[in-house]
Amino acid sequence: MKRPTLLALQLAVGLVMLLVWHVLTTVPIGGRKLLDPFFFSTPLDVLARVWKDFYAGTIWRHLGITLLETVLAFVFGSVGGIVFGFVFARGELIAAVFDPYIKAANALPRVVLAPIFALWFGLGIWSKVALGFTLVFFIVFFNVYQGVREVSPTILANARMLGMNERQLLRHVYWPAALTWMFSSLHTAVGFALVGAVVGEYLGSAAGLGYKIHEAESVFDVTGVFAGMMILAVFVIVIDAVVTAIEKRLLVWRPGTQSTTTQG
Amino acid sequence: MEKALAAPPAIALRGVSISFRLAEGGAYDAVARSDLAVAPGEFVAIVGPTGCGKSTLLNVAAGLLAPSTGQADIFGVRLAGLNAKAGYLFQQDALMPWKTALDNVAVALEPRGVSRAAALARAREWLARVGLSAFVDRYPHMLSGGQRKRVALAQTLIRDPEILLMDEPFGPLDAQTRQIMGNLLLDLWSRDRKAVMFVTHDLEEAIALADRVVVMSAGPVATIVGDFPVGLGRPRDIAEIRTEPDFHAIHKAIWATLRGEVQRAYARGEGRTA
Ligand SMILES: Nc1ncnc2c1ncn2[C@@H]1O[C@H](COP(=O)(O)OP(=O)(O)OP(=O)(O)O)[C@@H](O)[C@H]1O
Ligand SMILES: [Mg+2]
Numbered sequence: 103m104k105r106p107t108l109l110a111l112q113l114a115v116g117l118v119m120l121l122v123w124h125v126l127t128t129v130p131i132g133g134r135k136l137l138d139p140f141f142f143s144t145p146l147d148v149l150a151r152v153w154k155d156f157y158a159g160t161i162w163r164h165l166g167i168t169l170l171e172t173v174l175a176f177v178f179g180s181v182g183g184i185v186f187g188f189v190f191a192r193g194e195l196i197a198a199v200f201d202p203y204i205k206a207a208n209a210l211p212r213v214v215l216a217p218i219f220a221l222w223f224g225l226g227i228w229s230k231v232a233l234g235f236t237l238v239f240f241i242v243f244f245n246v247y248q249g250v251r252e253v254s255p256t257i258l259a260n261a262r263m264l265g266m267n268e269r270q271l272l273r274h275v276y277w278p279a280a281l282t283w284m285f286s287s288l289h290t291a292v293g294f295a296l297v298g299a300v301v302g303e304y305l306g307s308a309a310g311l312g313y314k315i316h317e318a319e320s321v322f323d324v325t326g327v328f329a330g331m332m333i334l335a336v337f338v339i340v341i342d343a344v345v346t347a348i349e350k351r352l353l354v355w356r357p358g359t360q361s362t363t364t365q366g
Numbered sequence: 367m368e369k370a371l372a373a374p375p376a377i378a379l380r381g382v383s384i385s386f387r388l389a390e391g392g393a394y395d396a397v398a399r400s401d402l403a404v405a406p407g408e409f410v411a412i413v414g415p416t417g418c419g420k421s422t423l424l425n426v427a428a429g430l431l432a433p434s435t436g437q438a439d440i441f442g443v444r445l446a447g448l449n450a451k452a453g454y455l456f457q458q459d460a461l462m463p464w465k466t467a468l469d470n471v472a473v474a475l476e477p478r479g480v481s482r483a484a485a486l487a488r489a490r491e492w493l494a495r496v497g498l499s500a501f502v503d504r505y506p507h508m509l510s511g512g513q514r515k516r517v518a519l520a521q522t523l524i525r526d527p528e529i530l531l532m533d534e535p536f537g538p539l540d541a542q543t544r545q546i547m548g549n550l551l552l553d554l555w556s557r558d559r560k561a562v563m564f565v566t567h568d569l570e571e572a573i574a575l576a577d578r579v580v581v582m583s584a585g586p587v588a589t590i591v592g593d594f595p596v597g598l599g600r601p602r603d604i605a606e607i608r609t610e611p612d613f614h615a616i617h618k619a620i621w622a623t624l625r626g627e628v629q630r631a632y633a634r635g636e637g638r639t640a
Contacts, residue, residue: 204579259430260460262448274473338593355464355505
């Protein structure tokens with residue numbers, strides 16, 4: 103399908119959903135509105151609120167903080183996941199010894215950590231970064247671990263026959279192989295970094311998108327909640343597009359990322 | 367042959383046996399007490415039924431696999447660890463998929479300490495030599511099977527190894543491409559005759575390329591059951607040489623030995639001809 107057609111269809115779906123929401127909350131059907139605007143607000147109110155937030159400029163600070171937390175959580179989580187993924191994949195013993203602890207730590211619902219992190223790191227951005235970190239770290243860790251372990255034995259043997267030492271193998275074989283796996287989980291990792299940030303803000307902070315939503319919720323300002331969610335949704339789409347662009351650039355070598363293939 | 371007497375063989379497998387420990391317990395004795403010598407500058411082809419242990423033998427010569435008994439001597443020195451004098455063209459695809467053809471070839475010089483600029487320049491030369499000048503910036507998945515094999519050939523030869531181990535390098539290619547590649551290989555080899563151990567399942571290809579054809583028996587406990595000199599002149603053209611009467615005589619002699627082994631392999635429920 104052509105790109106403009108696809109875009110038009112995607113926009114159409116969004117518009118239809120807004121329209122349905124609008125009709126159900128404003129047009130009486132059979133004598134009453136099917137959705138009470140007090141609980142569901144209306145699209146026009148929500149859009150007006152979004153516009154107001156941006157027009158007044160108050161939202162930028164919150165967006166900036168959430169973005170900062172997301173980026174920090176992603177960067178720290180990725181670096182940690184890569185380092186530990188490599189160490190564990192190359193060291194059989196370490197991997198075997200720590201295996202149950204890794205599994206246990208990963209199984210822990212992160213929400214229960216939020217209050218502890220707030221206690222340890224305060225109500226500023228660092229408790230949110232920590233929460234995002236615990237989510238991102240494990241995704242990247244498992245993928246890098248897998249990537250390093252599952253390097254094709256033939257490619258490895260070939261590289262060794264070419265005379266590569268351990269450092270050159272790391273650079274030319276293990277690292278690119280691990281990166282592929284990491285990139286396959288990049289969207290999830292970025293998504294979880296954002297989840298960590300927003301949930302952290304929601305549970306206790308004085309700034310950020312999660313805080314905005316929580317603030318509106320506590321005074322039953324449904325329009326404010328929906329406006330916050332809408333901004334969050336657009337924010338996610340923008341971040342995801344950035345990730346896709348980065349991915350396209352770094353993984354040009356992968357089949358399917360380019361439309362031209364040659365048979366010779 | 368005089369040369370072989372004076373200098374130690376490039377490769378000498380002495381009493382090599384390989385048995386694989388199986389996961390479910392027990393062991394599989396793949397190859398037993400095999401002796402094989404390849405003189406410097408000699409082109410030896412190995413044929414045998416599928417699964418007999420040809421790749422296994424190459425892995426021993428490459429130092430990737432330690433034999434259970436016996437030893438491999440490289441230019442008279444017992445091999446311990448990887449064989450640094452050998453270039454190995456694997457049966458499976460072994461190019462790094464994340465590097466372009468050019469980088470795949472150039473990176474082979476990095477362990478030698480060649481500067482990146484010099485390595486790239488020489489890689490371009492080698493890709494031109496294997497007829498891939500127009501494809502230097504392609505990634506492996508954007509190349510055909512034959513083009514990938516040629517990149518792998520350039521990657522192996524750019525290091526100028528004294529020994530060349532080739533495991534069915536033209537296996538997945540069609541007949542025409544095989545001929546082109548075979549002639550290319552002979553052309554490159556004739557410039558500075560390396561010792562070659564060439565595994566193939568195509569007897570005609572083996573005869574057309576090699577100075578000697580070695581036949582392995584069907585596994586398990588496979589061993590070398592035939593060693594046939596190929597007295598055909600050089601330079602050769604792979605396609606034309608097949609029409610010579612001598613070619614047919616040699617083919618007939620080797621096939622008499624090989625056929626029995628292939629049939630034994632079939633009887634054991636294995637597949638392909640050799
Ligand atoms: N790691 C291993 N563990 C157990 N058995 C193995 C292992 N590697 C190879 N074998 C067995 O050893 C025998 C020889 O294998 P090898 O790959 O050398 O065969 P081959 O002659 O190269 O066959 P083909 O022509 O099909 O490539 C086979 O029967 C195979 O099943
Ligand atoms: Mg094989």
